[in-house]
Every structure is written in C-alpha cells, then in structure tokens.
Amino acid sequence: MSSPADAFAPRPPSPEPQATPLESLVSHLLASKRSLSSVNHVLRANELVTSTRKSLEINVITTARSGFLRSGIDAQVQVLEQVRTGSESVARHGNAEFAAFLKTLDEAEQRLKGTLRTLRETFVDAGLRPEGEEKKNLLDFVDESGVETVLATINKSVGDAASQHKDFAKTNEQFAEEVLGVQNLMLQHRSRLFEDSAEHVEKNSALPHILTNMEENAREMANNLESLVKHYDLCVSAVKHTEGGGDAAQRIAGSLPEGVDVGESSLNASPEPITEDERQDMIEIIEKDASQVEEVVTEIRERIAEMEGQEQTLIRYIDACTEEHINTNAAFKLLKGIGHRLPAFIGQSQDFLMRWEEEKSTLAEHMEELEALREFYDGYLIAYDNLLIEIGRRGELETKVKKIIQDAMNKVNRLYQDDSEARKTFKDEQGDFLPVDIWPGMASGAVQYAIAPVGDSMGRVPEVPRIVIEQAIDRVNRRV
Template sequence: MSTPPTTTGDGQYLSPSPAISTHGNLASSSKPVLDSLIAHLVASKRSLSSIDLVWRANELVTSARAALEESVILGARSGFLKQGIIGQAKVLRRVRDGIEDVAREGQVEFGAMLRELDAADARLQHTLDILRSTTVEPGFRPTDDQPKTLHDFVDGQGVDNLKASIRSSIDQIQEAQKEFGDSISSFDSDLQAVEKAIASITVSSPSSSDVLESPIPLLLRSLESQAKEMADLLQSLVRHFDLCVTAVKHTEGGGAAARSITGDLPKGVNVMNRGGSDDDDDGAPPEPITEEEREDMLDVLSKDAAEVEDVVTEIRDHLAEMETQFDPVSSHVNYLTGVHDEAIAAFQLLEEIGTRLPVYVSSSRDYLARWEDEKGTIESRMEDLDGLREFYEGFLKAYDGLIIEVGRRRGVQVRMEAIVQEAMAKVEQLHDEDAAERETFRLDQGDFLPSDIWPGLSNPPPRYEILPLNKDVSDLPELPKKLIEQALRRAGDLGGKI
C-alpha cells in the first residue's frame, strides 16, 4: 500500500499552513465522496478480521518452537534408550551363547557316548550271535534231549534288564535335552523379539546427528518469516483503516458515520483513530487540513483501497502455506513420538526378559546336573555290557576248553585201557603158565603126596580182572576228531595230539 500523508501524533493530518480555515474542507465535501469513503471504511474494517489469521500464524510458530524442543528431547531419549537396549541385548546374547555352548557340548558328549554304546552293544551281539550259532555237541546231552545252542544257557533276562536300564537313561537324557532345547528356543524367541525391536528403532529412530537434520528448524524459520510478513500486512491494513477514518471525519457528515462503523472492531486490533464515541463533542470538528492535503489523502486512500482484498488474500495465502509447512513439523514430532514409544516398548520387553533370564540360566544348570547323573549311570551300564561280553566270550572259550578236555580225557582213557589190556594179557599168560606147571607137578608128585597134606594142593591158580572203581560215572562222549581240532585251533593250541 501507498505511504500515507504526514499526520500528527493523534493520527490527524498535518496542516502546512495554520492560517487555513476549517470551513474550506467542509465546503469541498460532497455526498458522493462520503458514500465512497464509507464504502472504503467498511471494506477496511472487514479486512481487519484478518487478525484471526495472524493469531493462527502466531499459534503455528509457537507450536513449531515447542515441537522443536520436544523433538530434541524425544530424539535424545530414544537414542539413549536405544544404546542401552543394544548393550543389554549384547549381554543377553553372550549369556545365550554360553547356554548354547553347554547344550552343544552335552550333545557332542552324548553322541560320543551313544557311539560307544552302539559299539559295546555290537560287540555283545556278536558274541551272542556266536553263542546262538554254536550247537551243543549231542554227546554232551541226554539222548532224549532237544538240540540246544550255547545261547540257551544264557540268562537273556539279565541282558534285557541291562539294556532296558540303558534305554531308560537315554530317554531321561533326551527328555532333559528337549526341555533344555525348549528353554533355549524360548530364549531365542525373546532375543529375536528384542533384536527386532532394536532393528525397528535403528531403522526409524533418529540418532543425535539425525536430530540436527530435522526439518523443524528450517520450517520454523520459514514460519517465523511468514508470520512476520502477515503481521506487516495486517499493520498496513490497520494504517489503511486509520486513513479511512480520518478521511471520513474530514468529510461533511462523516463524523457520525465514522463512530457508527468503528464502534466494534475485531479484538486485538490496535488502531490510532476509532472515530470517537457517543460521549464525544459532536460539534468539535477534526483538525483542519488544506485542500491539497485532503486531495493527496484521498488519492492515497483510493489507491490503497484497491489493494485491500489483495492484501487479505496474501495473508490467507501465507497462512495456507504455513499450515502446509506445519504438517511436516507435526508429522516429524509424531514420528519421533512413535520412535520413542517403540524404544519404551523395547525397554519394557527387555525388562520382561530379565525376569525370565534366571529361569534360562537355571535350565542350563538343571540340564548339566541331569546329564552328569545319567552319564554316570550309562557309563556303569556300559561296563556291565562289556562285562557280559567278556563273560560270554569266556563261556565260548570254556566250551572249546570242554571239548578239548573231553578229547584229552578220551586219549587218557584209551591209553589206560591199552595198558589194562596189556596187563591182563600178561596176567593171563602167567595164569596159563602157572596152571601148566601145577599140572606137571601133580602128575610128577601127586601120587606120592597124600591129599590131606595141604588142602590147597589141588587148587587152580588165581584169576585176576581189572575193573574201574567208579562204575557209576558216565561214559565220555564220543566227539568227532574234527570238532576237537577246531576247538584246539580256536584255542591256539594245535600242538596237542589226540
């Protein structure tokens, strides 16, 4: 708007010549001019309602300043929480890795123990298979007995009980592993939840450097600049209003109209010239001005009146742009608030996990205790397995030894019988020789000797027989020579002769 003519301190135009009469300006006024001036005054008054837009602009600036402060606080809090949560998550990860190491070592040891068990069981089964495939020589059994194998003499219930005990211990360990694994899985789920929350904060929450790159400071400067421009435009409307009031008052019949129109201005508008009140002296004319000053004033007023709507539109445009610029400010604060809420939620989740952490650690100790207990049981049972295998291998060796022993006894018996037969032959020969000598003696001397001189004179020579004293002992079985040789070969003693 144009710069108004020079005025006095109370808003009245200065008169270049104090000698000019006040009647001059009244005489120059006309009704058409007054009507035009009143229309300008009414339009000017209406434009002053733009003060509400200026108030709104001031609210936006104030809100933007508060948003900047809040964004700095939220960003700092979120960053601090995020770093703390990351540190605690690392501690949890180390604890979890330690628990995982316990589980892994237990699984490795358990796997090695199972392999040792399988090997021990395979050795035992191999020995049992040999017992099953080894038929007891029929000569060792009664003639009416069913064929048997060495395995028929094994206490199968003892083997089954031992294996059942081992399976029970294995089941206990596997159950402990499952419970421990479930605990680790639960721990993993908690860690994944925390890491997911941290990732969300890391992706979306601003770091300290991000706060410096916030759009709010730049937008705040723009909002402040536009608010100042709106205030300046409003001030130009106020000056135009004052000029309209002055012009109406310096027009004949305008005083009453000025008072009527300016009586209810928008709240907060600070004008210099309200046009008086009902208590004012209606007869008191305004300070006189020259015709030239009045013409200059009307010329300025006319030009400014044409720009009033443009000024009001410009104020509205400024406010609309400020509203648009404030949206990112509000969005950024909402964004930071959401990030802060995520950080708080992550921290609360961390606290919940902290209450469950002793349970996870305790599950590790429980697993170790159960593992050590059952491991000792299994190791003892493995020794029993090896003991059974050694016993059954001893049984196999003893059976080979039995075959060898029977063969040895058979050899001794054969030799003894040969000696008996040889002895009996010699005894019989002596008997026959004695009988012949006795007969010769009887023939040569018998006639001369009385029969009652010796009762045994005519007795035959004694006869002898060699018999076993333990006739009730069972006879030795007849074993095939090949069977005995195989037994000797297995025993590593091929030097014996049968």
C-alpha cells in the first residue's frame, strides 16, 4: 500500500485532471473505516504473543523439573528392576527345586504304594497258618499306621512349602505391579495428545521458533494496521479537501474502533490548504491503495488465524508437558512408597531363601523315610519269598531224614528179629539147666527201639505246594 507521503511528492505537469466525485471518496472513506476493525486482530495478536511467551517461560521451568525428576526416577527404576528380576529368579529357582522335590516324592510314594499293593495282593500260603483260619495277606501281619503317619506329615510339609512359594510369588507380583505402575506413569506422556502436538510442532518448526513466528506475524499485522490507518487519514484529508466534504468527513470519521490511534483534533481541525495538483495526487494514491485494502485486511485475518492455530498447538503441547509433569510427580510419589517398602521386600526374599532351605531339608528327610519304609516292605516281601524257599529246603531235609530213619529202622527191625530168634534158641537149649533166679533178665524178650521227633509240633515243616516254592525262587532270582 502506498505511503501517505506519496500524496505530497512533486509531480510532472499533467493534463487538466478530472475531478473525483465526493461520493467516490466517501465510499473509500467508509471502506477504510471498516478496515480499521482489524485493530481487534492486532490487539489479539499482541495478547497471543504475551500469553505464549509467558506460557513457554513457565513450561521451560516445568519441563526442566520433569526432566530432572525423570532422570532420577529412571535410575531408581533400573535398580528396582534389578531387585525385581533377582527376586523373581530366586522364586523361579525355588519353584524348580520344589517341583523336582514333588516329582521325586511322588515317585517314592508311588513305589511305596506299589510295594504295599503287592503285599496286599500276596496271600500267606494256607500251609503256614492254623487249619480253618481265614485267608490272610502279608499286609495283615504289619502295622500300616506308620505309612499313613509319614504320608500325612509329608502332605503337611508339602502344603506348607506350597503356601510359602505362593506367598512369595504374590509378594513378587505386588512388587512388580508397583514398579510397573511407576513405568506406566513415566510412559503416559507419550499419549496420542502429546504425540499429535509434538508432531504438529515438528512439522511447522522447532518449538522456540513458533514464538518468533508469532512475533513476526504480530509485527506484520501492526504494520498493516498502520498502513490502513494512514490510508484512512488520507481518505479523511481528501474528503475534507473536497468541496462539501467537511461535514461528511466529521460525520463518518466519528466513533472509530477502540485502539485505533487517530487524533480527534486532526479530525475537527480545518484542512491545510493544498494545490489542486497535490489534491489530485492524493486522490490517485487513494484510488490505488483502495484496491489493496481488502487484501491487507485478508492478510491480517490469515495471520491471526495462523497465530490462533499455533496457540492451539502450543496449548496441546504445554498441556501434554503439564500432564507429563503431573505423571512424573505421581511416579515419584509411588517410587518413594516403594523405597520405604523395599527393605521389607528384600527381607522377605531372604526369609524365603532361609525357610525354603529348611523345607528342603525337611522334605529330604521325608523322602528318606519313604525310601526306608519302601525298603522295609520290599525286604518283608523278599523275606517271605525266602521263607517259602527255606520251607522247601527244610522239607527236602526232612524227607532225607525220614528216609535215613526208615532205613535205620529197617535194619534195627532185622536185628530185633535176629535177636529174638537167638534168644529163643538159647532158651530152648540152655533154659532147662539154668536156675530162673540166676539172672532175672535171662528170660526177657529182646529190647525194641523207636525213633521219634523231639520237641513240639510247631517245628514241623508245613506242607507248601512245590509250585509255590518254585514261584518264590523265580521271584528272588529276578530281583538279583
């Protein structure tokens, strides 16, 4: 837009100028007056620059505090993560050992129950028991209460250990949730709101340059407003220098928008005399500038619209930074709470290790008890098979003894017959000559001999089928 000074610049001689009608000048004056309403945009631009500068200054402090806190929190979270992973490693190792113990205990229990089942299914041969007695198995001759007591004790120990592992896992889970809560608060500043605003700022320029851009827009808008004011002053002057325009100028120029710096004295003062050439130059400048008034007003509107958009971007960005600061403070408070509970948590981890070592020792003792019981009942089962084998051996020996006795008795009986015949012969030949009382035993018969078992009948070898003994021998051989 042309400068008002152009109206007074010297001009070369020109043909007789054609007078501009007063109506045309009044129209330009009215349009110029309307354009001065742009002062509101200029005032708004100044407000935006001021508020933006203040907000950025506050945000710099807030961001610096957040950054300082975040760096400290990040370092502490790393320490907490090390504590958490260490505690979880202890829990995993303990759980693996516990699972291995449970498997070993279960296998030992199953072996013991298998042995007991075999004892229950193995019936004592009837030949070993009194006649008419009800059939009994090997388990009927031993007390099972010891097994039940050991198994009950083991179940209690396993339950205590499982409860201990469960409590420790719950403690680890609670600690992990607290640490995760801090991490989540630290990550919440990466919300969509923050990302969108940060992306918008990045697309336009670096954040500090936005304020510079807004200040530049405000200056340009002020310059444009100044040009509009000068154009308005020129229109007023032209109308006043036109015949019949004084009253119109005063009437139109009144009640200007607030903030427009146009002196009231200049409006009411009489115009300074100018030449016709100067007036024509003034009118030409007005005509030229009038075509640019709307463009200048549009530019002011575009610049204020751009500034309003930049303000919204900054508001979103600062809101995100404020939210980050709030979350960081909340994370710091959580971290302080965790820090107060950290010694207790570490103590629980150490307590778990000590108690688990005790439980392992107890479970190992129970495992030895199970194995001892199994070995005892296995030995009982093996001993029964060996008892059957021993019965077979004794039966064979008894058979041999009976055969020897039978052979001996046959020989004794033959000797007895021979002795009886010899006595009879002696009596027949010599009896008439010898007095009867010379030897009282002379006429007695031959002495008879008998072989009989000594002791009670309990020592007798029972009658056990040979097949039963052979099966026992086979089982013993398979165990070797």
